[in-house]
Amino acid sequence: MTSAVETGSLAARSRTGIGLVLVAVVTFSFSPVLVLWAAPLSPFEIAAGRLACAAALVWLLARLNGQPLLPQRAELPRFALFGLITTIHFTAYIASLNFTTIAHSLALVYTAPIFVTLFSVWFLHEHIARRKWLGVLVTVAGIAILAGFEPRFSARMLFGDALALISAVAYGLYSIAGRSQRERYGLFTYAGTVYGLAALWALPAAVLSFTPAGYNPRSLLALLSAGFIPLGAGHTLYNAALRRTHATVVNLVATQEVTGGMLLDALLLGQIPQANELAGAAVALLGIVLVLI
Numbered sequence: 001m002t003s004a005v006e007t008g009s010l011a012a013r014s015r016t017g018i019g020l021v022l023v024a025v026v027t028f029s030f031s032p033v034l035v036l037w038a039a040p041l042s043p044f045e046i047a048a049g050r051l052a053c054a055a056a057l058v059w060l061l062a063r064l065n066g067q068p069l070l071p072q073r074a075e076l077p078r079f080a081l082f083g084l085i086t087t088i089h090f091t092a093y094i095a096s097l098n099f100t101t102i103a104h105s106l107a108l109v110y111t112a113p114i115f116v117t118l119f120s121v122w123f124l125h126e127h128i129a130r131r132k133w134l135g136v137l138v139t140v141a142g143i144a145i146l147a148g149f150e151p152r153f154s155a156r157m158l159f160g161d162a163l164a165l166i167s168a169v170a171y172g173l174y175s176i177a178g179r180s181q182r183e184r185y186g187l188f189t190y191a192g193t194v195y196g197l198a199a200l201w202a203l204p205a206a207v208l209s210f211t212p213a214g215y216n217p218r219s220l221l222a223l224l225s226a227g228f229i230p231l232g233a234g235h236t237l238y239n240a241a242l243r244r245t246h247a248t249v250v251n252l253v254a255t256q257e258v259t260g261g262m263l264l265d266a267l268l269l270g271q272i273p274q275a276n277e278l279a280g281a282a283v284a285l286l287g288i289v290l291v292l293i
Contacts, residue, residue, distance in 0.1 A: 017244030020237045021253045027234030028257035034230070037222035041214035043094035046223060048206035051090070051199035053227025055192050058236055062188035070193055071185055082177045083197025089170035091202060092163045100160025106258060108164035110143040115172030116251040123176050128248055135290030139252050142284025175247045182243035191236045255284060 038046050059069050071079055096105045113136050120126040128136075181190050241250045 014245040021241035024237035031230040034226035042209035044205040048202035050227040054232035055196035057232035058192035067186040086198035087201035092167035096163035139287030145280030
């Protein structure tokens with residue numbers, strides 16, 4: 001039987017995890033603006049560059065905190081798989097935007113909480129109460145409303161939608177991978193290795209889409225910022241949160257990246273939120289509350 005002290009400790013860890021992912025969401029929200037400013041670099045150059053910058057930052061933190069830069073050699077194949085999953089999440093989402101609408105892509109990528117919940121049960125044997133499933137579904141519905149899911153459809157859009165769904169599944173696996181290693185490796189060792197290997201996986205596509213005109217001071221500064229802030233800082237905080245509370249809760253809170261991005265677009269780019277965006281954000285927040293209570 002779990003003692004009152006242990007229960008209190010678990011609750012405190014969970015609150016800390018939620019606090020960490022809330023800070024992560026703030027950093028995630030800068031991603032769309034920074035990626036936009038990194039143009040005309042290709043999406044794959046941006047993905048590979050961001051991952052490489054994030055790896056460099058986290059490895060520096062690992063060195064400063066006395067953590068190993070890399071896991072044991074025997075574990076590298078496992079981490080290579082984690083890196084591949086990470087690359088698939090980022091590149092499948094970017095590629096989906098070339099075939100389907102942003103609305104379709106966002107709505108499908110942010111079905112990730114469903115996959116996180118399922119994978120938590122299958123791989124980690126961590127369940128959530130049945131009533132919390134309602135919160136998961138309400139949050140996903142809110143993101144769909146926010147994205148303004150469009151009724152147009154074609155074979156090209158079907159392919160793009162499939163890529164977005166692949167990104168969502170990969171996001172679920174990425175989240176489970178981060179939680180599964182919480183007792184085996186320090187945060188910076190884990191995150192730095194995953195980002196570094198993910199950058200290597202993304203490198204061939206980046207080379208094939210090389211854009212010489214993109215290597216100017218503004219684009220490079222935006223690329224560095226996108227690597228250090230939403231990825232290096234944000235995703236590392238996300239992984240830290242995964243070590244403290246259920247992956248479903250962490251991923252649900254992370255969906256508010258869309259809301260944060262919407263607000264920053266309004267402040268920095270002058271893009272005023274539409275009625276469906278405000279309504280969707282409210283519904284998504286309601287879903288998160290249903291899971292947390």
